[in-house]
Amino acid sequence: MSTAAAGLPGGISQKRARVLGLVFIALSLGIFWWFALGSESGLSSTFKLSSGNEFVTVPDLSLPARSTALFLGTIAAFLGGLQIARGFGNKTYLVLGAVVLCFILAFLVWAARDRSLNMLGMLSSTLLRAVPLTLGALSGVLCERAGVINIAIEGMMLTAAFTGAIAASAIGNLWIGLLAGIASGALLGLLLAVLSIRYRVDQIIGGTVINIFALGLTSYLSARVFSSYQNLNSPGRFSVIEIPLLSKIPIIGPIFFSNNIFIYLMYALVAVIAFAMFRTRWGLRVRAVGEHPKAADTVGIKVLRVRYQNVVLGGMVAGLAGAYFTLGSVGRFDENMTAGRGFIALAAMIFGRWHPVGAFGAALLFGFADSLQNKLAILKVPIASEFLLMAPYLVTIFVVAGVVGRARPPAADGQPYTKE
Amino acid sequence: MNDPQNPKAKEPPSTDVPVEEAVAERARAAGVATQGLDWRNVILVPTLALLAGLFVGALVMVFSDPDTLRSWASLGRNPGKALSDSWTLVYEAYSALFKGSLGSPRAISETIVSATPLIFAGLAVALAFKAGLFNIGAEGQLLVGAMTSVYAGFTFDFLPGPVHVTAALIAGFLGGALWGFIPGFLKARTGAHEVIVTIMLNYIGLLFVNFLLKSEIFIRSGRTDPITKPVAESAKLPPLLGAEYRVNAGFLVALAVAGAIWWLLFRSTVGFRFRTVGTNPNAALYAGMSVGGTYILAMVLSGGLAGLAGASQLLGVQYSVFPGFSSGYGFDAIALALLGRTHPGGVVMAALLFGVLRSGATGMQAATSIPVDIIVVIQALVIVFMAAPELVRQIFRIRADKQAEQDTLSASWAT
Structure with missing residues (x-):
């Protein structure tokens, strides 16, 4: 495992990659615990996706709350496992985005269980x-x-x-x-x-x-x-x-x-x-x-x-x-x-x-x-x-602080310039 | 260097440490130059900055008053009237302002009451400046300090009076210090710029306090609006001149703390470290000082002072925390630190002056219906003139001197 993770091309260290993987796993556990177990079985979440003014009226999206959350949690856990096992190199931040998206979607599914949410x-x-x-x-x-x-x-x-x-x-x-x-x-x-x-x-x-x-x-x-x-x-x-x-x-x-x-x-x-x-x-x-x-x-x-x-x-x-x-x-x-x-x-x-x-x-x-x-x-x-x-x-x-990626300002940002 | 009034001149300038010129130049641009204050900078420039601020404030008053504007519109027919109307308006406003803040014993007591938290907050920003840090986060640190202080104020009511007040003040210090530790630590460990972190922490602190105000632990029983339980009698700062006046022991604490900070900055090793790091972090590093450790300590102390500002306002005046508890002290503090030339004594004087403006503004609004917000405009103008000494010198045609040039504060995002 360690040999596979060595030499990440994306510039983030191996240790950092592992920690990030653990964060993904933690997020997926959060999805399972709060959003999947938190949704009583049999409830469904409805998302309204149409304003009624389009060419084609999109029907309301109705999802079974618990299964959807379970599915999203599984994706997050899978990505976390892969991240620990071999990392994603320079696609790491894309994967991070995907995991966060899973978390947000699972949250919405949970929050809208037995209700209708005007997604649009x-x-x-x-x-x-x-x-x-x-x-x-x-x-x-x-x-x-x-x-x-x-x-x-x-x-x-x-x-x-x-x-x-x-x-x-x-x-x-x-x-x-x-x-x-x-x-x-x-x-x-x-x-x-x-x-x-x-x-x-x-x-x-x-x-x-x-x-x-x-x-x-x-x-x-x-x-x-x-x-x-x-x-x-x-x-x-x-x-x-x-x-x-x-x-x-x-x-x-x-x-x-x-x-x-x-x-x-x-x-x-x-x-x-x-x-x-x-x-x-x-x-x-x-x-x-x-x-x-x-x-x-x-x-x-x-x-x-x-x-x-x-x-x-x-x-x-x-x-x-x-x-x-x-x-x-x-x-x-x-x-x-x-x-x-x-x-x-x-x-x-x-x-x-x-x-x-x-x-x-x-x-x-x-x-x-x-x-x-x-x-x-x-x-x-x-x-x-x-x-x-x-x-x-x-x-x-x-x-x-460089916890998630690093933002680097322009080098001369804030420095007055005097011509010599 | 040969100015006896300047206590800083007694110590060797940190630039004596041999470093490459480019490095030194960079550090000078990033820090606060501390040497070479003369009387012109200490007294004259702040006074002129204040006068210029009051003058432009007067212009704003004149050109936003419908009646006076009307007499300006008929300037051609009656030029004397426009001027005399303007003069009356400004004179009435400023005399109401000063009468409201200095005209009676009660007014003076109120002025000192409003100056007390300003002293602490101004010292907070000034101390950080000395170490080359820009603490924009006094507002958040003040709120968090007020929160920890109010908690100590209503929980530890078994303590005897003086001990309880002290404990509540210390709690306020610690709360602010915690909020100051975060940017200090992040700057030392990761290089995150303290300005960005403190701006963000201001809002995080505000939102967090708003959340706590509604929580079981803090909310006053029987109330649904967000206001904390009041502090116990034993935690209140005792009044100085009887219950009739609101001026309280907090003012004495503030003066004592200002003295302590002066000693710390100019008479102790820690202070020397602060000033060296503030002037030239690279030189400090070569001299074997821990730059990161200094940043952390300076931010902790700075945050703690801001926390004390909250605690003094809480234990001396308000007795409970509610939304809008801090009326912009954090931003006033930046003005104070600049106006007081980042010197504790200067900060105390500047805070008393802002106390005059703040406490007189209400009376001014009552007498002349000029909104209190004019004070904020005047304060902003004062900062402009203080931050751009060259501008003041140009307006008042004062001879420029090399050393004043160095006193301009400068910082950068990039680290």
């Missing part, structure tokens, strides 16, 4: 909750790939949510509100850039300042303005755009292609930033500035200009994320309405390893935990919602 609704709310997280994380990617830490995502989003609401209400046009939100994000991005590049303020302090400032200013102004002029806080919301044909595809259509403009902008930005960052000359320059500014400078890249540009762009994307709160989701500004989502976005960026697509995936995962947490009370599951809400933060700590 849950997945669609997952996507919506992931929107500000994804956009916020993209803002972080833009800044940090150029070597400027952005922990001000929260403050940028909050400010943009406020300006978006007030501009859209005052002028009576949602698009103006959206632009105002993006502009205010850009302004705060510029502030962060000036503080960290021009005045070489520590970037974490600069970001913290913007967060405090945004919270104070928006709370102050909303208390001052909205109390006497309530009509300035009713911007309305962007309406849903159904993409012809695509929105009629069963399951996928109602989730992905029947949303408002923010969701489509998010898809576009994930794709555009991923492409631009890793397939264009611009992206190569940005990454060079973030990894080794001195070398970049030597070959003639204007380090500071690239940084200014990217931080302002990042501010704009964070502004879009903020505008989503008031113009795409709630339709009203509330004090501190972002409620720490900027930091979950930061977590998504780190968990997604500073990559747009990875950040999108992480945001979806965190969005899922959030929407699941919301369903717990309805499903009468005896788990405190706080623990599911903790998931993004815990996962991030695991990732930065």
